[in-house]
Amino acid sequence: MTDIRLTKVAADQVAPNRRRGGDIRVMLSPKTAGATSGFMGVAHLRPGEHFIEHYHPYSEEFLYLVHGRVSVLIERDQLIVLSPGEGLMVPKGARHRVANDGAEDASLVFHLSPLAPRPELGHVDTEDNPHTGAHPEVGTAHPTGPGAPAPVQAAGEAPAGSRR
Numbered sequence: 001m002t003d004i005r006l007t008k009v010a011a012d013q014v015a016p017n018r019r020r021g022g023d024i025r026v027m028l029s030p031k032t033a034g035a036t037s038g039f040m041g042v043a044h045l046r047p048g049e050h051f052i053e054h055y056h057p058y059s060e061e062f063l064y065l066v067h068g069r070v071s072v073l074i075e076r077d078q079l080i081v082l083s084p085g086e087g088l089m090v091p092k093g094a095r096h097r098v099a100n101d102g103a104e105d106a107s108l109v110f111h112l113s114p115l116a117p118r119p120e121l122g123h124v125d126t127e128d129n130p131h132t133g134a135h136p137e138v139g140t141a142h143p144t145g146p147g148a149p150a151p152v153q154a155a156g157e158a159p160a161g162s163r164r
Helices: none
Strands: 023-028 039-045 050-055 060-067 070-074 078-082 087-090 096-099 106-113
Touching (some): 039 050, 070 087, 078 087
Antiparallel strands (some): 039 106, 050 096, 060 087, 070 078
16 A cells, blocks of 8 residues: 555644635645645635635635624625535636635635636736735745644744734
8 A cells, every 4th residue: 555645734724814814724825735737725704804806817716614793705706605504616817705604614625626827817806995904925825744843933923823
């Protein structure tokens, strides 16, 4: 039997990215797990928070709501509300904005595929970004296992695992 090396990444080991709102943590990616077809992570929004409108020119985005309630505005005119246990596929190139308009925290799992030719080409913001501060490089995580390094906290960010 061939020894296949697998990588396990815990969400609390990934520094939160708040650059576009909420708390986004890319867990399994080319950098963390050697992925070649896409990347996956978790996202959290507090009541009233949103991820700014954007689109992915090369990828479809799959969203699965674990907890709470979110509204996804597609192309500024189609509103889809997700409840726990529901998923949505956002087509390649479709502008979308995800907002927590409920009364409790919302938690989502996301996956994007296929990968853009270069990471900086994978995400295009289409509205002004009110969020500021330092943020980690997207897709940077610290795998678990013997000898794995301790999580790194980006300057100006809350410790990994916190929600601000």
